[in-house]
Amino acid sequence: MSRIGAMGVLSALLMTGCLRPAENRAVRDSKVGRAEGGGLSLEVADGLAAVRSVGSGEVTLWGNAPVFTARATLDAESTSDWVLTVRNAMPDAELLAELEDGEVLAVEPVPQALPTVKAWRVGLRPGAVARLRVAPPGWDSTAPFRFAALADVQEALPRVGDIYARLVKDDSLRFILFAGDLTENGTREQLLEFQERLEAGSRIPLYATLGNHETFSKDAEEYTTLVGRGSQSFVFQGVRFTVVDSSNGTLDPIVEEQLDGWLASSRQGTHVVAMHVPPQDPVGLRGGGFANRGESAGLVGKLAREGVDLTLYGHIHSYYSFTNAGIPAFISGGGGAIPETFDGVGRHYLAVDIGANEGLREASLVRVD
Amino acid sequence: MVSELSPRSWPLAVAVVGAFLVLPVRALAQDAEAEPLTAFDLLARSPQLGGTDIPRDLPGRATVGAPRRPRMPDATVPMPDLGRQSPLPAPELLRMESPVPSPSSELLAPASAEAAASVSEVPMGLPAPLTPQGRPDSPLSPLPASTTALLDASRSFQVVPVAVAVVPGLLFHGLAPALAGDGHTAKRLFAMEGAGLGLIALGGVPIALTGASRRTIAPLYAVTLAGFSVFGISALANLYSVASPAFDPGVPASSLPPLEFEMGYQYVSDTSFDYDHFVSLGAVARFEEVKLEAIARLAPDEGNTQVRLGGAYRLLGEPERRRAGSDGSSLDAELFGLFHRFPTEGFTVVGGDMGFRGRYAMSRVSPSLAGSFAEASIGMALQGYSYPGPVSDGNLHSQLLFSFGYGVWLGRGGGPFKGEAMLFYDHRKDGFAGGLRTLGGGVVGNFGLRGRALLTETWGVAAEFQAGGALVGRLSLIYALGGES
Numbered sequence: 078m079s080r081i082g083a084m085g086v087l088s089a090l091l092m093t094g095c096l097r098p099a100e101n102r103a104v105r106d107s108k109v110g111r112a113e114g115g116g117l118s119l120e121v122a123d124g125l126a127a128v129r130s131v132g133s134g135e136v137t138l139w140g141n142a143p144v145f146t147a148r149a150t151l152d153a154e155s156t157s158d159w160v161l162t163v164r165n166a167m168p169d170a171e172l173l174a175e176l177e178d179g180e181v182l183a184v185e186p187v188p189q190a191l192p193t194v195k196a197w198r199v200g201l202r203p204g205a206v207a208r209l210r211v212a213p214p215g216w217d218s219t220a221p222f223r224f225a226a227l228a229d230v231q232e233a234l235p236r237v238g239d240i241y242a243r244l245v246k247d248d249s250l251r252f253i254l255f256a257g258d259l260t261e262n263g264t265r266e267q268l269l270e271f272q273e274r275l276e277a278g279s280r281i282p283l284y285a286t287l288g289n290h291e292t293f294s295k296d297a298e299e300y301t302t303l304v305g306r307g308s309q310s311f312v313f314q315g316v317r318f319t320v321v322d323s324s325n326g327t328l329d330p331i332v333e334e335q336l337d338g339w340l341a342s343s344r345q346g347t348h349v350v351a352m353h354v355p356p357q358d359p360v361g362l363r364g365g366g367f368a369n370r371g372e373s374a375g376l377v378g379k380l381a382r383e384g385v386d387l388t389l390y391g392h393i394h395s396y397y398s399f400t401n402a403g404i405p406a407f408i409s410g411g412g413g414a415i416p417e418t419f420d421g422v423g424r425h426y427l428a429v430d431i432g433a434n435e436g437l438r439e440a441s442l443v444r445v446d
Numbered sequence: 447m448v449s450e451l452s453p454r455s456w457p458l459a460v461a462v463v464g465a466f467l468v469l470p471v472r473a474l475a476q477d478a479e480a481e482p483l484t485a486f487d488l489l490a491r492s493p494q495l496g497g498t499d500i501p502r503d504l505p506g507r508a509t510v511g512a513p514r515r516p517r518m519p520d521a522t523v524p525m526p527d528l529g530r531q532s533p534l535p536a537p538e539l540l541r542m543e544s545p546v547p548s549p550s551s552e553l554l555a556p557a558s559a560e561a562a563a564s565v566s567e568v569p570m571g572l573p574a575p576l577t578p579q580g581r582p583d584s585p586l587s588p589l590p591a592s593t594t595a596l597l598d599a600s601r602s603f604q605v606v607p608v609a610v611a612v613v614p615g616l617l618f619h620g621l622a623p624a625l626a627g628d629g630h631t632a633k634r635l636f637a638m639e640g641a642g643l644g645l646i647a648l649g650g651v652p653i654a655l656t657g658a659s660r661r662t663i664a665p666l667y668a669v670t671l672a673g674f675s676v677f678g679i680s681a682l683a684n685l686y687s688v689a690s691p692a693f694d695p696g697v698p699a700s701s702l703p704p705l706e707f708e709m710g711y712q713y714v715s716d717t718s719f720d721y722d723h724f725v726s727l728g729a730v731a732r733f734e735e736v737k738l739e740a741i742a743r744l745a746p747d748e749g750n751t752q753v754r755l756g757g758a759y760r761l762l763g764e765p766e767r768r769r770a771g772s773d774g775s776s777l778d779a780e781l782f783g784l785f786h787r788f789p790t791e792g793f794t795v796v797g798g799d800m801g802f803r804g805r806y807a808m809s810r811v812s813p814s815l816a817g818s819f820a821e822a823s824i825g826m827a828l829q830g831y832s833y834p835g836p837v838s839d840g841n842l843h844s845q846l847l848f849s850f851g852y853g854v855w856l857g858r859g860g861g862p863f864k865g866e867a868m869l870f871y872d873h874r875k876d877g878f879a880g881g882l883r884t885l886g887g888g889v890v891g892n893f894g895l896r897g898r899a900l901l902t903e904t905w906g907v908a909a910e911f912q913a914g915g916a917l918v919g920r921l922s923l924i925y926a927l928g929g930e931s
Contacts, residue, residue, distance in 0.1 A: 095882065095883065095913070095915075096715065096716075096717055096883070096915065096916065096917065097717050098883050098884070098885075099883075289885055289886060289887055292885055293885060324887070325883040325884065325885070325887065325888075326881070326883050326884070326886075326887040326888025326889075326915075327718060327883045327888070327915060328718070329717075330717050330718070333718075354887040354888065357841075357843065360660045360663060360844075361843045361844035361845050361846075362663060362664045362667065362826070362844050362845065362846045363658055363660065363663045363664075363667065363846075364845065364846060364873075364875060364881075364888070364889060365658065365887065365888075365889065366887075366888060367875075367887075367888045368875060368880050368881035368882060368883045368884075368887070368888030368890075368914065368915040369716070369718060369875055369876075369880030369881065369888070369914075369915045369916070370795075370829075370843070370845070370875045370876040370880070371718075371719070371786070371788060371791070371795070371876060371880070372718040372719070372880065372915075374788070374791070374793050374795065374831045375718070375719075375788060375791030375792070375793065377839075378791065378792050378793045378831075378833045378837055378839075379791075379792075381833065381837040382792070382833075382835065382836075382837055392887060393658070394657045394658075395657070395660075399841070400839070400840075400841070401839070401841075402831070402833060402837050402838075402839045403837055403838045403839055415654065415655075415657045416657050417656065417657035417658060417659050417660065418655075418656040418657055418659045418661075419656070419659045419660075419661040419662070420659065420660065420661075
């Protein structure tokens with residue numbers, strides 16, 4: 078009987094795992110940006126940066142948003158001199174450090190060779206709580222801007238420099254919004270290589286969600302450690318960007334609840350939503366979208382009701398322009414993974430002009446090859 | 447013998463077996479047109495392999511030409527000495543020769559002198575398809591004692607082949623019957639597995655190379671899924687072939703009621719939706735070649751409502767109202783309309799399905815698979831989503847419909863009990879089960895088990911379980927009108 082019971086429990090667990098395959102990642106997301114070391118306790122708001130290291134007077138973060146804040150609590154006995162390094166930062170990012178009472182702390186930039194790596198020497202107050210904000214000038218304006226949408230590099234990682242070289246030619250691009258599948262298998266080595274090539278080749282940062290290929294290794298644990306959350310939301314120049322983890326062809330209920338909050342907070346503003354697996358594959362016979370068409374229809378209907386202005390997807394290695402529930406939608410999976418043939422597209426990215434007041438202005442296909 | 451092959455020899459072995467089947471030579475004893483046996487046939491049937499060249503003509507088995515009638519032993523013709531391979535145990539032969547009509551001899555008696563003359567052409571010892579109550583044109587009957595004895599003599603349940611059918615039989619589909627001494631079935635299943643893998647490669651490799659191109663995906667996808675279906679069917683047939691000696695094989699119901707009503711309960715566990723409890727309603731009306739169906743699923747508390755209306759036209763095979771001894775193989779053209787309202791999520795789906803559904807009696811593949819069938823369907827759905835309020839979606843969404851399954855007939859031909867059960871895969875993603883939420887996204891459909899049986903002339907039950915992105919369970923009561931057969 079005990080064996081039968083064990084089999085039953087195992088079956089139930091397997092079934093539960095099949096029903097909510099993204100649950101662990103959603104739970105893990107909530108821990109991103111939190112770390113302690115060297116007497117410093119750090120908590121990045123909304124998990125918009127991953128803590129790569131903390132201790133001995135140094136903190137290194139991997140930014141996953143152009144603007145983020147962190148709460149730093151320093152022990153009374155700890156050293157006050159700290160160096161904060163933010164990789165994958167906006168090239169013109171600045172650090173503002175202030176105590177809870179509004180007192181501004183001294184910050185000294187530390188020159189770096191790479192444009193997306195920023196470092197500052199900051200004097201924290203032992204025994205006090207400091208609020209750190211990393212953002213470029215004008216981050217809270219409503220001026221229109223341009224960003225690039227890209228997805229699906231995978232096994233083309235050795236050639237991704239071509240895309241960065243093309244991106245460099247457009248000075249107006251502020252950052253890359255990446256809709257998943259950075260690597261082929263999501264291993265630590267592959268993700269580190271992706272980040273090294275990004276820093277070496279790109280002058281702008283890349284903010285990402287994960288793709289199904291990242292889940293191939295330890296259910297994307299390395300992605301969470303090295304890059305950050307799979308589902309998150311940030312605001313830049315009045316435009317809200319939300320990325321959600323759809324890599325299993327579904328949204329976990331935890332993510333859906335978070336999404337509801339992000340949608341409500343930007344109901345009147347411009348809102349871009351990106352995810353890896355599109356809810357609806359425009360080629361229905363292929364069915365490369367969500368696992369349940371009812372779920373996908375419900376999701377895009379909700380996005381439309383909440384006034385989302387643009388949806389961006391990956392997973393399908395080509396370029397598609399369509400609408401879902403009336404929202405302009407683009408699949409831009411031109412990062413170099415096995416390309417869809419006979420489409421006449423090849424490697425590409427999308428250049429998107431958007432503004433807080435104007436909404437989506439233009440989305441242009443930019444060919445790399 | 448097959449198991450002694452080294453792993454590197456498997457591809458060669460599969461190729462050799464496949465080559466034997468390229469020009470299929472049916473066994474002399476099983477064909478109306480006698481042809482010489484191949485060396486492989488003889489080897490596979492050798493007693494050393496536990497095989498036998500005794501045909502196992504079971505109810506539901508495909509026959510070529512006019513049904514053969516049972517033969518009365520002719521006392522003037524000397525019986526061949528078949529030794530221990532004799533298809534009929536001695537007591538049976540003695541009963542048949544007895545001048546006193548016994549139940550079994552009555553069953554085997556020819557209907558007329560002409561019939562006796564015609565059946566005299568059947569080779570001695572052939573247990574031709576048995577006819578019930580001695581009437582050649584009657585539907586198939588439950589297995590009489592003589593046939594049961596015959597089956598017992600030629601097939602016996604063995605534990606080891608059943609275990610092998612699971613591991614490594616799920617990968618080597620002819621292995622289990624080969625171990626059980628059934629070389630004929632083994633080579634057929636190896637051939638099916640090879641064909642399935644070939645189709646998977648034929649469709650799957652181009653899909654990978656073309657990056658699932660929108661220009662070519664539909665036919666390539668269909669070929670790939672067909673490959674998976676053949677592979678899956680041969681895997682289950684592998685298990686069935688060695689498990690079936692443990693029970694009498696079922697037969698297709700000779701007729702199904704003209705009208706059936708169904709009412710039951712459905713439970714859905716889906717983390718993406720609020721609904722869970724459903725009332726399940728259904729109706730089936732069977733005419734000659736046409737079958738009409740109506741299905742409704744209603745969630746009283748949440749309001750989700752699914753209605754499916756449509757029908758099927760029988761292109762090949764006997765109508766379900768009068769199958770009359772056919773083996774149940776058929777091909778239908780189907781057309782269905784769908785209405786599905788999601789009040790909580792705020793949208794409604796309206797669409798239509800069209801496609802073909804075929805069922806194939808596995809006894810045509812091998813007699814040891816009698817009582818089972820394979821089913822496959824292919825088609826396309828076109829659907830539109832309607833959102834109340836300012837949201838509009840003018841897209842017409844298409845969907846590839848594909849399913850396959852392996853089933854068994856539950857009835858034995860006698861009495862009112864008739865039904866079937868089937869393990870299946872369904873590729874459609876717009877049902878309550880949806881598709882599996884996998885590492886590859888939402889490409890894969892769902893798996894399930896469904897059964898349906900009439901327990902009396904008028905009452906029956908239907909049950910279904912599906913596992914995809916959601917878990918779905920359904921239990922229904924069936925009321926049949928005009929179910930007497």
